[in-house]
Amino acid sequence: MQKLATQFTLIFASVIVSTILVVSQAQLRLGFYSETCPNAETIIREVVQKAVANDPRNAAILLRLQFHDCFVQGCDGSILIREDEDGELKAPGNLGVGGLDIIESAKARLEQVCPGIVSCADVVALAARDAVSLVNGPFYHVPTGRRDGRLSKMSLAQKLPDVDDSIDVIKFKFRVKGLSDQDLVLLSAGAHTIGVTACFFMQKRLYNFSGGGGSDPGINPGFLQKLKAKCPVNGDVNVRIPLDWSTQNVFDVEIMRNIRDGTAVIASDARLYDDPETRQIVDSYAASQEATSFHQDFADAMVKMGNIGVKTGSRGEIRRVCSAVN
Template sequence: MEGGNKIIAALVLGIWLMGLGSNAQLNSTFYASTCPNVSSIVSGVIQTALQSDARIGASLVRLHFHDCFVQGCDGSILSDNSASIQSEKDAAPNTNSARGFDVVDNIKTALENSCPGVVSCADILAIAAEASVSLAGGPTWSVLLGRRDSTTASQAGANTSIPSPFETLSNITTKFTNVGLSTTDLVALSGAHTFGRAQCRTFSNRLYNFSGTGSPDPTLNSTYLATLQQTCPQNGNGSIVTNLDLTTADTFDNNYYSNLQNNNGLLQSDQELFSTSGASTISIVNSFSSSQSTFFSNFAQSMINMGNISPLTGSSGEIRTDCKKVNGS
């Protein structure tokens, strides 16, 4: 009987370990044998895209961010409308602003040619985000991999879960807490606004009639305000874009935080990190402004933390052959 018990115990342990392996256990060597060149393939496609689109790196980071905040990091933001899916692309935070889908498709095509049916679209977004930051002069990190792609999407979730540029720090903090991210993660990940562009409609509320006061946002530097009013005239074209970082627009550095200290944050959600009285975020902004290496190490860790939000692993989900649609649809 004792030997039998040992066999049963071993079987139970084996089943338990198998369960662990299929439950959100991402690792950096997931494709080491099945698609060893995955990172260089992704980086190569992005480098080509950057030659004609300086914004693409920031856009790809944003796609990963907007994906992870809705149903977890599952590639759901990439799905087009279908009989069973209301696309997250049409949600308010994404419509006419989320971009880079064509580059994701190019990456997927390159990977399917090299290692068909292996790399998920959700993992492509995670790898592309790291490559984009690195190519812009930012930190590198070991991307944890093994996500699978969702067969569903949530347009309603995208409308409610993704932080908005118009929200208060309190509301945004709640949205980060809801997905298991800390205040440090919030400040670090906001630093992605050190490169890329934003449309006038995302900050023009600060320029003329802030919160119904009839005056501009008092936390906006007056010189910067005048510049932005020229770029975005009242009742003008809301889709015109301007740099998120007025100092080094296409470089990933810590100038974003010194901009906040000088009241030169572009979005309300940016400036509130520093200008909200008594906020715990102020000391973190100061820390990241004074040390780029501190910002870089925290940003890398926060990207890993974000990439760990509710991934599908093991036998859950699927590996899409086309990132725009569920297999067989």
């Protein structure tokens, strides 16, 4: 009976969240700045282009930043606020998140040409889109009109998906944000086709899986040796290894084959093969011969993620600088 009540509460919570999502979705629109700041998207793209040319790693960093912004209090730029010691960025789940300075420099350029118009939250979403397209990922149109949040608290970032979460927990954490199993596979595995992870995040998977002192049995045995060599026990946990072992610099569908073949790097990607629904989605992309549908579906999922809990109309504000509320 209690289980039934819990299930009902979870379903009810999901319905409410999805409804809020749909309502906020209706308020974002393509070309929101076309009259008030017509060069906004060009300016952001130039800044991102320069940052990625300086260091190609910035593409992955900017993509990850949008996920971490949207999953805490919605896509409202709250992760960028750095006024307090207990700000969102300090939460354990945000370890290694970067790219804030790139967003700030785009915002500074925007303030010179159209002060008080373009939100930091929109800069994050547009910068992630540009970053993806610069590493051979899809280019997609991003609805804009997000306003910035005024609150950034470490405690609010406790429910971010964790690398060692079970698949049920991961699915739930996406579902309450209005994201389906397909979105989960596309966004988490899809984004991990580029970028790196610190060995820190591999510790449990390699040396204490489920608290049992061993390694994740889902790892292909030959691959396990390679991972252990890169992230040795008692080694430097700050060493970084590619998330997509086979094609780390290309935005491609190969990551799905890695998951299918037991050569996923981080545990949360591997977990996508533990569940019948997510496994079937991974398998279908892994079997596809061309990138088109993966690219298109990833783009659609990014637009959907970009709608989570957005503040529009009279809610929130347009910050003057992204690191502090007005």
